[in-house]
Amino acid sequence: MNADDNSIGLSRRKMLAGLGAIGVASAGAGLGTTAYFSDTETFQDNSLTAGTLDMSVTAEIVAADDYWTGQGVVGLSETADGDIVTGIQVDDVKPGDWAIICFDIEVGDNPGYVQVRTENFTETGGANPGPEQDVEGDDDNDADLGEFLLTTVWQDYDDASGDKTGLSTLDPVFNNASNSLSINYEPSNVGGVVDSDAHYTNAREADGILNQGYLIRDNNGDLLPINDVGNEGVYSFCLLLEVPFQVGNVIQGDTLGFDLVFETEQVRHNDDPFNNSAPVNTTPS
Structure with missing residues (x-):
């Protein structure tokens, strides 16, 4: 090398x-x-919040006969919104007495179907003075007030009238109730034109309709969603209570009591509201 x-x-x-x-x-x-191909996408701040459905019911005595008006009941107003409230309590009811109670039902946040029910409907014969015994017999003391107290539901009321002339349209369901009275009593001096064949419901008949639950419907008979675009969250109806002059002594000392319960269920995904009157979100008054 x-x-x-x-x-x-x-x-x-x-x-x-x-x-x-x-x-x-x-x-x-x-x-x-050296590295793999890669990419990253992010969806952040995910959140689910359950909706709300809240109902309140305001009952106001808008008109009454002179006696009840003198007792200060006209203008009496109570709102049920979560707590049970005491309803109308009146003593010394006589033939010719009457009052109109209007109910404003308000459903907030979402549309809801509303059902009205009666509970604890009771009648007693109460005191049994001589004039009542003369009518019923000495040994009888029947509870008759539920039969002779007109209890009719009206679809609207003109507040400007201040009396029964403000009532104009009978609720068709109650108007078609069977007649259990021997005489077809009717209120005097009502406002709008009412069919001459109309039957004015008594308290027992009204309870017969309501105790199974009465779903509020529109004039076409369709379920009425309260708080949708059409009705702005409030629905109103009025109840006329009246003891006609023709009743006489048969009701002396008799008593009647009941609870009135309002319920609401959501409209969305609900093809069978209340499912045979199963109570949901109740607001008794």
């Missing part, structure tokens, strides 16, 4: 060591630069 060969020559051991160093360097470079 000549001098020039020695100047550039490499032994086998030196060459292998050099190649080894290059291999290590290459491996290190590969660890630093």
Whole structure:
């Protein structure tokens, strides 16, 4: 081997060591630069909040006969909104007495179907003075007030009238109730034109309709969603209570009581509201 060969020559051991160093360097470079394709997308701040359905019912005595008006009941107003409230309580009721109670039903936040029910309907014969005994017989003391107290539901009331002339449209369901009275009593001085064949419901008949639950409907008989675009969340109806002059002594001392319960259920996904009158979200008054 000549001098020039020695100047550039490499032994086998030196060459292998050099190649080894290059291999290590290459491996290190590969660890630093190789990566999978990747991407990241994020949906943050996810939240689900349950909706609300809240009902309140305001009952106001808007008109009454002179006696009840003198007792200060006209303008009496109570709102049931979560707590049970005491309804109308009147003593010394006589033939000719009457009052109109209007109910404003308000459903908030979502549309709801509304059902009205009666509970705890009770009657007693109460005191049994001589004039009543003359009519019923000495040994009888029947509870008669539920039969002779007109209890009719009206679809609207004109507040400007201040009396029964503000009533104009009978609720068709109650108007079609069967007649259990021997005489078809009717209120005097009502307002709008009412069919001459109309039957004015007594308290027992009204309870017969309401105790199974009465779903509020529109004039076409369709379920009425309260608080949809059409009716702005409030529905009103009025109840006329009246003891006609013709009743006479048969009711002396008799008593009558009942609870009136309002319920609402959501409209959405609800093809069978109240499912045979199952109570939901009740607001008794």
